[in-house]
Amino acid sequence: MINVDAILDAFSLVLTFRVMYWLAIGITIGVGVGAIPGLSASTGIALLLPLTFAMDTASSLGLLIGVYKGAVYGGSISAISFATPGTPEAAATVYDGYKMMQRGKGKKAILMALYASVTGDTLSDVITIVVAPLLAIVALKFGPSERFWLMVLAVTLLGALSGRHLAKGMLSAALGLFIGTIGSDPIGAVSRNTFGLWWLEEGIHLIPVVIGIFAMSRMLEECVDLLKENKTVQSAKSAIMSAFTTGSEGLSFREYLSCWKEMAIGLGVGSFVGMLPGLGSTVGAFLSFSVAKQASPHKKIGTGVLEGVAAAESGNNATVGPTLIPLLAFGIPGSSGAALIGGALMLHGATPSPMMFELYPTVVYSLFIILFIGNFFNLAIGRFFALFYARLGQLPRNLLIPLIVMMAVIGSYSFQGNPYDVVVMLVFGFIGFGMRLFGIPDAPLVITFLIGPMLEASLRKALLINRGDWFEALFKSPLAVVLFVAAIVLTYISIRLQVHERILSVSEEEDAEQSGL
Amino acid sequence: MPNDSVPGQKRILRWLQTNQGIGFVLSLVLFLYFIFLQLSPWVHEKLRDGFSLGFFPLTGIVLMLLFTVTLIFDGERNKVIPDLTKMSGRSFLFCLAVLAGCGLYFSLIVSIGFLLVSPFFLLAFMYLLGLRPFSHCIVSGVVMTIIVYVVFRLIGVRLPSGILPF
Numbered sequence: 001m002i003n004v005d006a007i008l009d010a011f012s013l014v015l016t017f018r019v020m021y022w023l024a025i026g027i028t029i030g031v032g033v034g035a036i037p038g039l040s041a042s043t044g045i046a047l048l049l050p051l052t053f054a055m056d057t058a059s060s061l062g063l064l065i066g067v068y069k070g071a072v073y074g075g076s077i078s079a080i081s082f083a084t085p086g087t088p089e090a091a092a093t094v095y096d097g098y099k100m101m102q103r104g105k106g107k108k109a110i111l112m113a114l115y116a117s118v119t120g121d122t123l124s125d126v127i128t129i130v131v132a133p134l135l136a137i138v139a140l141k142f143g144p145s146e147r148f149w150l151m152v153l154a155v156t157l158l159g160a161l162s163g164r165h166l167a168k169g170m171l172s173a174a175l176g177l178f179i180g181t182i183g184s185d186p187i188g189a190v191s192r193n194t195f196g197l198w199w200l201e202e203g204i205h206l207i208p209v210v211i212g213i214f215a216m217s218r219m220l221e222e223c224v225d226l227l228k229e230n231k232t233v234q235s236a237k238s239a240i241m242s243a244f245t246t247g248s249e250g251l252s253f254r255e256y257l258s259c260w261k262e263m264a265i266g267l268g269v270g271s272f273v274g275m276l277p278g279l280g281s282t283v284g285a286f287l288s289f290s291v292a293k294q295a296s297p298h299k300k301i302g303t304g305v306l307e308g309v310a311a312a313e314s315g316n317n318a319t320v321g322p323t324l325i326p327l328l329a330f331g332i333p334g335s336s337g338a339a340l341i342g343g344a345l346m347l348h349g350a351t352p353s354p355m356m357f358e359l360y361p362t363v364v365y366s367l368f369i370i371l372f373i374g375n376f377f378n379l380a381i382g383r384f385f386a387l388f389y390a391r392l393g394q395l396p397r398n399l400l401i402p403l404i405v406m407m408a409v410i411g412s413y414s415f416q417g418n419p420y421d422v423v424v425m426l427v428f429g430f431i432g433f434g435m436r437l438f439g440i441p442d443a444p445l446v447i448t449f450l451i452g453p454m455l456e457a458s459l460r461k462a463l464l465i466n467r468g469d470w471f472e473a474l475f476k477s478p479l480a481v482v483l484f485v486a487a488i489v490l491t492y493i494s495i496r497l498q499v500h501e502r503i504l505s506v507s508e509e510e511d512a513e514q515s516g517l
Numbered sequence: 518m519p520n521d522s523v524p525g526q527k528r529i530l531r532w533l534q535t536n537q538g539i540g541f542v543l544s545l546v547l548f549l550y551f552i553f554l555q556l557s558p559w560v561h562e563k564l565r566d567g568f569s570l571g572f573f574p575l576t577g578i579v580l581m582l583l584f585t586v587t588l589i590f591d592g593e594r595n596k597v598i599p600d601l602t603k604m605s606g607r608s609f610l611f612c613l614a615v616l617a618g619c620g621l622y623f624s625l626i627v628s629i630g631f632l633l634v635s636p637f638f639l640l641a642f643m644y645l646l647g648l649r650p651f652s653h654c655i656v657s658g659v660v661m662t663i664i665v666y667v668v669f670r671l672i673g674v675r676l677p678s679g680i681l682p683f
Binding site: 050051053054055165166167168170171174175177178179180181182185187188190192193216219220223224226227228396397398399401402403405406407408409410413414415419422423426429430433436437438439456460463464468 | 571574583601611623643648673
């Protein structure tokens with residue numbers, strides 16, 4: 001299975017100035033995107049996705065993975081500096097990080113967040129590099145029936161785990177499936193479901209959809225917030241400046257090592273959560289924080305200690321690599337970030353599928369190398385520019401929203417010069433805004449939109465092979481039956497576990513403790 | 518305030534802000550769309566593998582309908598959606614205006630050019646969102662346009678030039 005030639009090719013492709021340059025740019029932008037409240041990794045990747053069309057595959061992966069890694073870490077900077085998590089995944093970092101900032105130990109907390117993020121991320125990348133090829137071997141044994149059930153399993157898990165309300169998560173997934181049918185059917189190429197519009201006959205492209213859902217809709221939401229309360233990040237310039245002055249207390253190597261247990265918890269929990277479709281880095285951070293708190297009650301996690309920062313930050317960054325495992329092994333993205341990276345691979349002709357390792361080994365190994373090297377860039381950029389990012393987090397919303405809206409418009413147009421893509425982006429911006437308003441998660445929509453045509457093609461191929469016999473097509477192979485049962489059992493378990501309810505209760509408990517202090 | 522004293526119109530408005538209300542409205546829309554699809558001739562066209570052309574779009578609609586109906590009856594049906602209660606008509610109109618403004622901006626950059634239109638779009642948008650003084654809007658609008666233009670050109674992505682030669 002290990003293709004040495006492809007690995008060597010990947011090294012020669014990645015270890016060039018051009019790719020390293022884009023990786024550094026990606027992380028620089030990513031940490032900034034993460035540090036600015038209201039923007040997320042998905043927003044950053046969605047906005048930059050059209051630009052990758054003009055790049056080579058390795059450079060585009062460098063840019064997007066850089067943004068992804070940088071943004072997941074970057075959220076901690078504003079979480080610690082002014083108690084406003086830059087991204088949802090940094091919310092658990094506020095509990096200990098901001099208290100440390102108030103006590104004048106902000107620099108220590110930010111450095112711990114950086115080192116824990118990089119540690120969790122690097123080690124989880126190793127897990128990704130080991131696990132993904134092994135699962136890909138299993139995936140090669142799958143026929144159309146098994147692939148169909150695997151995708152059903154992924155879609156139901158996504159729907160069940162993506163939000164607090166099962167019906168809303170599933171509704172989002174069903175909407176993604178429906179939108180995926182717009183255009184032409186994947187077997188006969190006959191146009192369908194085009195609402196009578198000729199320009200929809202080729203279907204809807206991923207780029208305007210993701211820009212609409214992840215960038216435009218969020219900016220509409222920010223506009224509403226701004227109008228409502230004229231919301232601006234409270235100035236905390238003096239506190240931030242004092243935290244970063246040379247005299248303020250840094251982090252010793254001994255202190256970093258003292259948090260090994262919490263980082264290990266973050267690594268384990270984050271990697272596992274990352275591999276499951278639908279959970280994502282916010283759940284990774286909160287679960288790690290919660291497990292670490294229960295595992296070591298004497299450390300008083302949640303009261304402003306390094307261990308809390310380490311657990312949360314290691315937990316959220318440890319999801320970054322493993323979230324790509326289902327994408328690389330089965331062609332099924334497990335999160336919106338993975339879906340966007342899958343979209344970038346599709347743009348460059350390397351459509352994610354169970355044959356990824358067979359068909360595009362150089363691309364997969366390039367991605368692994370970029371994942372790994374990206375951590376060192378993250379470490380360097382985070383270490384030297386943390387103050388700059390803390391200040392960036394205070395950028396006024398009314399300066400930022402117009403810029404992102406402009407980027408959304410020109411980004412959706414520029415990648416294929418089609419004016420209708422702008423219309424699609426605006427429509428999905430409005431749909432995404434409505435979904436956020438109603439509390440419907442957006443990740444299942446994007447992921448099922450991406451895998452919907454594959455799901456349909458697998459079912460129809462299975463039926464063709466079995467001469468139209470539905471029972472034979474769906475349940476002939478024992479593996480298909482196992483996957484069918486797993487879809488039901490895992491969905492039931494995930495509903496019973498009420499992961500989001502538990503996370504909410506952790507968050508409420510911490511908020512109550514904080515207000516009581 | 519006791520529930521009886523709430524005027525009928527307000528009660529309906531409050532119900533529409535619950536999961537049940539949203540579920541009901543979405544179910545109605547989806548049901549009507551399902552009927553519309555059933556009446557469309559292309560839906561019943563047979564494909565070579567025996568499927569009708571509308572099988573998968575209809576499956577998507579049925580699944581959505583299933584989950585919107587679930588919203589009407591499940592345990593959280595009476596829960597009020599918090600973000601919806603905070604949404605005013607003015608905010609909603611502002612969102613529509615932003616989308617319309619984006620459409621107008623795009624049509625203008627295609628005909629006049631990115632470099633000429635974008636500074637005005639940015640400064641107007643920033644001013645509307647409350648950035649003051651006005652000189653900040655002008656400077657930010659011009660600087661951001663130039664930065665975005667240079668970055669796109671460096672990457673090799675062309676932006677609409679309009680009446681300008683570049």
